[in-house]
Amino acid sequence: MTIQFNDETFHGDFTFKNSDWAIKRFPFPFHEDSYMYSVNMEPHTSYRPGSVFERTFDVDEHYVAEMKDRARVLANDPLRCQSLPHMTLAGWDLVELIMEAKAREYPDLFELHKDGNRWRWINKPLGIDDTFTFLDESTLPYGPMEYITRQTQGDFAVLDQRDDNLWMDAGMVTTQADWSLDFDIGMNFFEWHAPVPKAHEMGIFVRALKFLLNIQQGQPARRLNWTMTVNPLLDTSPENYHKWGVMKQGLTMENIGEKQHLRVELQTFFRLPRSNALVFPIRCYLISFNDLVTVPKWGRRLHRVIRDLPEELATYKGFIDNRPLMVEWLSQYDDGSPTSDGIWPDD
Amino acid sequence: MSKTVFPPSIKSRPVYGELEARAGSGHLMIADAEGAEAILDLAKSADAAFWAKAHIIYIPKDTGRKYSSQLEELGAGQYYAGPSYEAAQSRIRRALLDCHMGTQVYLTGTESLMGQAMAEATAAGIPHTAIQTEHRGSTARRMQCVHCKGITEDVTTDPFECSHCGLSLFVRDHYSRRLAAFQGVRVDAEDPGNIPEKVELFK
Numbered sequence: 001m002t003i004q005f006n007d008e009t010f011h012g013d014f015t016f017k018n019s020d021w022a023i024k025r026f027p028f029p030f031h032e033d034s035y036m037y038s039v040n041m042e043p044h045t046s047y048r049p050g051s052v053f054e055r056t057f058d059v060d061e062h063y064v065a066e067m068k069d070r071a072r073v074l075a076n077d078p079l080r081c082q083s084l085p086h087m088t089l090a091g092w093d094l095v096e097l098i099m100e101a102k103a104r105e106y107p108d109l110f111e112l113h114k115d116g117n118r119w120r121w122i123n124k125p126l127g128i129d130d131t132f133t134f135l136d137e138s139t140l141p142y143g144p145m146e147y148i149t150r151q152t153q154g155d156f157a158v159l160d161q162r163d164d165n166l167w168m169d170a171g172m173v174t175t176q177a178d179w180s181l182d183f184d185i186g187m188n189f190f191e192w193h194a195p196v197p198k199a200h201e202m203g204i205f206v207r208a209l210k211f212l213l214n215i216q217q218g219q220p221a222r223r224l225n226w227t228m229t230v231n232p233l234l235d236t237s238p239e240n241y242h243k244w245g246v247m248k249q250g251l252t253m254e255n256i257g258e259k260q261h262l263r264v265e266l267q268t269f270f271r272l273p274r275s276n277a278l279v280f281p282i283r284c285y286l287i288s289f290n291d292l293v294t295v296p297k298w299g300r301r302l303h304r305v306i307r308d309l310p311e312e313l314a315t316y317k318g319f320i321d322n323r324p325l326m327v328e329w330l331s332q333y334d335d336g337s338p339t340s341d342g343i344w345p346d347d
Numbered sequence: 348m349s350k351t352v353f354p355p356s357i358k359s360r361p362v363y364g365e366l367e368a369r370a371g372s373g374h375l376m377i378a379d380a381e382g383a384e385a386i387l388d389l390a391k392s393a394d395a396a397f398w399a400k401a402h403i404i405y406i407p408k409d410t411g412r413k414y415s416s417q418l419e420e421l422g423a424g425q426y427y428a429g430p431s432y433e434a435a436q437s438r439i440r441r442a443l444l445d446c447h448m449g450t451q452v453y454l455t456g457t458e459s460l461m462g463q464a465m466a467e468a469t470a471a472g473i474p475h476t477a478i479q480t481e482h483r484g485s486t487a488r489r490m491q492c493v494h495c496k497g498i499t500e501d502v503t504t505d506p507f508e509c510s511h512c513g514l515s516l517f518v519r520d521h522y523s524r525r526l527a528a529f530q531g532v533r534v535d536a537e538d539p540g541n542i543p544e545k546v547e548l549f550k
Contacts (some may be wrong), residue, residue, distance in 0.1 A: 180493055183523050194360075200358060238493040245537040246538075321537070347424070
């Protein structure tokens with residue numbers, strides 16, 4: 001296989017690490033030296049070979065370890081995966097979308113063989129070889145959405161579209177930035193975004209919804225979002241906040257470079273053909289501050305963004321208490337020289 | 348006056364209106380505590396034929412007998428007073444099951460009652476256009492602990508203790524219609540033991 005999969009953990013001893021290859025292709029989210037909310041959508045077309053934007057569903061060195069972590073989280077809390085009864089068809093749409101894309105774009109890792117509705121799916125990294133009948137739930141070990149998202153990196157929100165709104169009616173959510181599927185399931189677009197400060201008043205959600213309602217089949221879109229996480233913890237759920245919140249304490253100038261991670265979400269949006277639902281994969285990439293500043297442009301820029309971020313956003317993103325320390329540490333990597341436009345490293 | 352003007356800050360929270368007597372094949376009214384006042388106000392514009400088709404399910408809570416006799420005198424075809432929402436729940440489900448096309452549903456009183464009854468009514472297939480709500484009385488909140496998932500009723504302070512797992516929780520301004528509850532999150536998660544003074548936010 002072309003990708004060497006890491007043996008690593010996202011909890012406990014936190015052995016997660018990025019190779020030089022993973023650092024170089026990290027989706028750094030800041031295209032300029034400051035940040036404010038925007039509806040920063042662009043077409044999800046293949047772009048920049050080797051980058052996380054090249055494939056429909058990016059597979060990287062963390063794939064096998066992330067799927068193990070998902071299975072662990074689900075065993076502890078099965079409510080992280082839920083699907084309201086009318087969303088089963090959308091689950092099948094998602095099975096088709098992911099299997100076809102992965103088999104096409106990673107033929108050495110995944111194979112899909114179709115004989116009418118009789119499908120054979122081979123997932124080599126996870127050692128899966130299943131034959132099932134498409135649209136017949138009884139032929140899979142889980143519901144269709146759960147089956148395929150146990151094999152695909154990133155969280156998935158599957159949104160029903162009706163009454164000119166989107167409804168969070170199904171999802172697989174184990175790598176989230178502090179939101180609860182179990183609480184939010186059944187909510188519409190404005191309801192599940194209720195806790196986000198400022199953006200409602202700025203009209204962000206009205207514009208974003210208008211865009212999303214009009215996404216067509218075969219024309220997916222994407223955007224990046226970001227937050228901060230102490231330790232490479234994928235499961236920063238509200239359910240477990242009483243266990244991981246305490247990790248934000250104890251950062252020092254000596255350990256922050258290793259413990260503090262920039263957490264970036266590659267969010268994509270696809271229209272599903274049979275159900276007319278919208279699937280919203282939220283793929284999480286983590287990078288330690290130590291690794292991030294190996295790209296000089298990123299170190300300089302992150303310092304400026306974090307230093308100048310409005311207080312409400314730093315509070316909402318949960319790092320207001322650690323911000324002074326972050327800024328102090330990052331300032332060592334900002335010589336004040338100008339940065340080039342765009343997110344990519346200079347070299 | 349038991350009416351409350353809510354701040355406009357929470358996008359996930361339902362907006363409540365004022366009950367009005369509408370034409371319908373039946374009238375199912377579910378109320379608790381001061382919600383009785385909204386029904387009595389509505390009674391000023393409803394005639395005997397309206398009440399003959401009405402079914403009132405009333406949970407007085409700590410208002411005791413204050414409104415009961417006035418409600419009984421309205422002449423509803425069916426009148427029931429129960430000691431708690433849980434006690435009334437099976438009757439509410441049955442009443443919703445018995446609704447015919449065109450039945451109007453009226454929910455009034457605390458958010459907890461309206462939220463739970465709304466979830467039942469929606470599950471029973473009552474169209475939302477046939478359901479009216481009016482808030483009256485206490486603004487105490489029904490809270491779900493995001494950690495243990497237990498529900499704590501009638502929360503008036505922030506923070507408060509989860510009645511199931513005992514953690515001190517702050518009240519996040521996020522409301523789930525499905526659960527008819529706000530979200531409670533551990534207040535001292537990042538600094539265990541550092542629990543702020545309780546403030547009475549809701550009455």
